Amino acid sequence: MSVKFTSDHEWVSVDGDIATIGITDYAQGQLGELVFVELPEVGAELEQGGDAAVIESVKAASEIYAAVSGEVTEVNSELEDAPTTVNTDPMGDGWIFKVRLSEASQLNELMDEAAYKAHVAELD
Numbered sequence: 470m471s472v473k474f475t476s477d478h479e480w481v482s483v484d485g486d487i488a489t490i491g492i493t494d495y496a497q498g499q500l501g502e503l504v505f506v507e508l509p510e511v512g513a514e515l516e517q518g519g520d521a522a523v524i525e526s527v528k529a530a531s532e533i534y535a536a537v538s539g540e541v542t543e544v545n546s547e548l549e550d551a552p553t554t555v556n557t558d559p560m561g562d563g564w565i566f567k568v569r570l571s572e573a574s575q576l577n578e579l580m581d582e583a584a585y586k587a588h589v590a591e592l593d
Contacts, residue, residue, distance in 0.1 A: 472560070473536070473579035476588060480560055481536045481579060483570070488537050491564040492524070492555060495589050500526040503552040508544040509566050515539060517575050522565055524555065537575045539568035 473481045478496035482489045497503070507523040515521050515535035522533040544566045548554060555563035570576075580588060 472582060473576055474582070474585035474588075475534070475536045475579055477534050479534060479536045481576070482560075483573075483576065486570045486573070487542060487567050488539065488570055488576075489564050489567050490521070490533075490536050492533060492559055493585070494559050496531075497556050497559045497563075500524065500531060501528045502526055503555050506545075506548040506552045506555065506565065508546070508548065509541045511541050511544060513541045514571075515541060515568060517572070524552070524565075533565060535568070536579065537568065537570055537572070539571045541566055542569050543567040 471483070474493065478493045480491055480493050503524055503526050505525040509515065509521050515538060517535055517538045519535050520532050521535040524531050524533060545564050548565065557563065
């Protein structure tokens with residue numbers, strides 16, 4: 470299962486036609502301790518690049534964008550009571566939502582791990 474990345478620091482892991490989306494370790498580190506996660510509604514139709522969720526930290530609130538277009542099939546409701554799970558395990562238990570891909574070809578527009586690491590290195 471390959472993982473793809475956006476320039477806005479979201480990650481996408483695909484299994485069949487379901488994409489799991491969260492934020493990267495870099496993003497959670499920049500935000501600091503999370504205090505709230507506003508999840509999208511199950512059944513919502515998301516467009517690639519559109520607003521999908523909101524995360525709030527002790528520093529700021531930040532939009533989470535849809536890395537790919539599709540219908541929200543599941544949200545990580547555990548984050549409502551434990552938003553810091555995103556800080557401790559951003560690419561595991563800290564996933565934010567899942568979508569059924571409507572345009573799998575959009576994955577080709579995203580970065581692989583090496584390209585994302587190079588992108589982050591340019592930011593530091």
